[in-house]
Amino acid sequence: MERNTSTIVVRASQVADIAARHSEEAEAARRLSPQVVHAVREAGFARHFVPVAHGGTAGGFTELTSAVVRVGEGCTSAAWAASLSAYAGRYAAFLPEQGQAEIWADGPDALLAAALMPSGTARRVDGGWRLSGEWKYISGVHFADWALACAPVPDERSEDPEGRPEVRYFAVPKADFTITDSWYSVGMRGTGSDTLVLSDVFVPEHRTLSRSAVHAGRAPASDARCHIVPMYAVNSLPFAAPLVGAVRGAMRSWVERTGSRVDRRGRAVREMPSMQVSLARSAAEADAAELLVRRTAAVADGIETPADGEAAVRGARDLALAVELLVSAVDRVFRTSGTSGQASTDPVQRFWRDVNSAASHVALSFESTGAAYGAWALSDRP
Numbered sequence: 001m002e003r004n005t006s007t008i009v010v011r012a013s014q015v016a017d018i019a020a021r022h023s024e025e026a027e028a029a030r031r032l033s034p035q036v037v038h039a040v041r042e043a044g045f046a047r048h049f050v051p052v053a054h055g056g057t058a059g060g061f062t063e064l065t066s067a068v069v070r071v072g073e074g075c076t077s078a079a080w081a082a083s084l085s086a087y088a089g090r091y092a093a094f095l096p097e098q099g100q101a102e103i104w105a106d107g108p109d110a111l112l113a114a115a116l117m118p119s120g121t122a123r124r125v126d127g128g129w130r131l132s133g134e135w136k137y138i139s140g141v142h143f144a145d146w147a148l149a150c151a152p153v154p155d156e157r158s159e160d161p162e163g164r165p166e167v168r169y170f171a172v173p174k175a176d177f178t179i180t181d182s183w184y185s186v187g188m189r190g191t192g193s194d195t196l197v198l199s200d201v202f203v204p205e206h207r208t209l210s211r212s213a214v215h216a217g218r219a220p221a222s223d224a225r226c227h228i229v230p231m232y233a234v235n236s237l238p239f240a241a242p243l244v245g246a247v248r249g250a251m252r253s254w255v256e257r258t259g260s261r262v263d264r265r266g267r268a269v270r271e272m273p274s275m276q277v278s279l280a281r282s283a284a285e286a287d288a289a290e291l292l293v294r295r296t297a298a299v300a301d302g303i304e305t306p307a308d309g310e311a312a313v314r315g316a317r318d319l320a321l322a323v324e325l326l327v328s329a330v331d332r333v334f335r336t337s338g339t340s341g342q343a344s345t346d347p348v349q350r351f352w353r354d355v356n357s358a359a360s361h362v363a364l365s366f367e368s369t370g371a372a373y374g375a376w377a378l379s380d381r382p
Contacts (some may be wrong), residue, residue: 012067015082016074016245021189023350028275031192034348035113036078037143038349042073043067047089047108054100055108058211058224061300065241065293072245073252076354077190079167079242081140088112088225091148091169091265094213097221100205103146113144115196116351118167122151127306127359128204141179142192147172149198150211169214172198172208176256187357201312222369231358232312233300236363240293241293243355247286247326249335250333251279254341257348278336282329283293289322289329309376317373320366323359330355 015036019026022033032040040046048064050056064086072079072246089112092103103110120133135149153166180195214218219227261269269275296315298304306314334341334352341348 002094004363006043006059006063006066008048008057008067009063009070012070014324015039015078016071018074019071019078020074020249020347023077023347024345026075026077026190027350028190030076030124031142031194032078032081032140032190034143036075037081038144039108040071040078040085041111043345044109045086046089046111048086049226049343050104050108051093051219051227052101053221054104056104057108058222058226059253060226060360061237062303064293065237065297067243068238068241069248069290069293073249074245075190076242076246076249076358077188077369079245080188080191080239080358084139084240085111085144085304087234088148089116091209091214092146092171092226093222094169094209094219095171096209099204099208100221102207103171110146110318112139112146113138113141113170113196114148115150115275118150118152120149121153122153122168122170124153124155125202127204129170129208131172131198131201131203133198136182137193138196139191139193141194141196145174146266147174147177147196147219149196153346160178167211168208170203172203174199187353187355198271207350226300227238229300230312233315236316236369237293237296237300239358239361239363240296240323242317243323243326243358244290244293245328245356246351246358247282247289247333250330250348251282251286253347253351254333254337257340257346261340264332275336278332282332282334285325285329289325292318292322292325292379304340309381311367313369313373313376316363317366323364324366326355326361 008174011204018039019036022036025033036159047056048059052058068079071243091114092112118134121192122129122131148371150169151169167304180197182195183193215231217228217230258269263269296318299306330352334348335350
């Protein structure tokens, strides 16, 4: 499979190596080590979707996906954090120009964390808003320079045809928020997905944006491809790409250990047809999943164009199915690892926990994404 060789992809290999070395530390601390955070920043993940006007790359989805997959081979949590920080920078590009200038005043490598599910309360005041509340499961919040908190605005109406309340993102600097230690998960432990807390924080008008603008792909000050892509085209991509790398990391770790294993009769495990077939099936599932993930990124970059109307529903369906394939692949790898593969120091069990944990994300549900695709496919169309 052809690989992108842009700068971020090349540097991703170094991030993967550093993250793998610090993976046990991240598990124990329940957040990434400073060394990994530094590597993610230096590799260019934070600046990837930042507008060129602020020193960013305004890069593509295909190259970012390649880089995230590579980091995932070393540590799923690091890949997840790198991916989400990049996409959070993309959301910030929809802020008014003054707000963008504040966030990237010190350069394009500011790390952002985003709360994508509405919570808390926002009320209008002179010059802006007062924002309070708690936002759970905010990956990377500990090392974020800024947070984007998503909150409903009950007194205002969005462009939603059903007249639902407006939902806005609010950009808040690190000095204005606190963090509640709440992330005790069976998998993805290193993401540090703790709770963001805001207490009557003032947010000026220029540091807010309508969620509908992101959904529609209407950036106010950039016509770069990455800033005009509607949300439906990439909504699940930040969550699926890390898992491709995780399954590849699990298979590599399994192969390295299996190469020296013998069974009770002294037979080399690597020569057993059952093991060979199991690996072949998991590798094929991982390849199929990666093709689906990369096709979604190619559509977002305009490299491929689906049929009219299909673009709105196919990407989410493909990514949800890809994750189901990845879960199947890593489950098989784990089952064939034997008792020794369950050791807390074995990377296979960490990748297995990570993939199964991340696969439960609501954006990756095939039931909902499949239903949306099926409804489109069965509808009366010209």
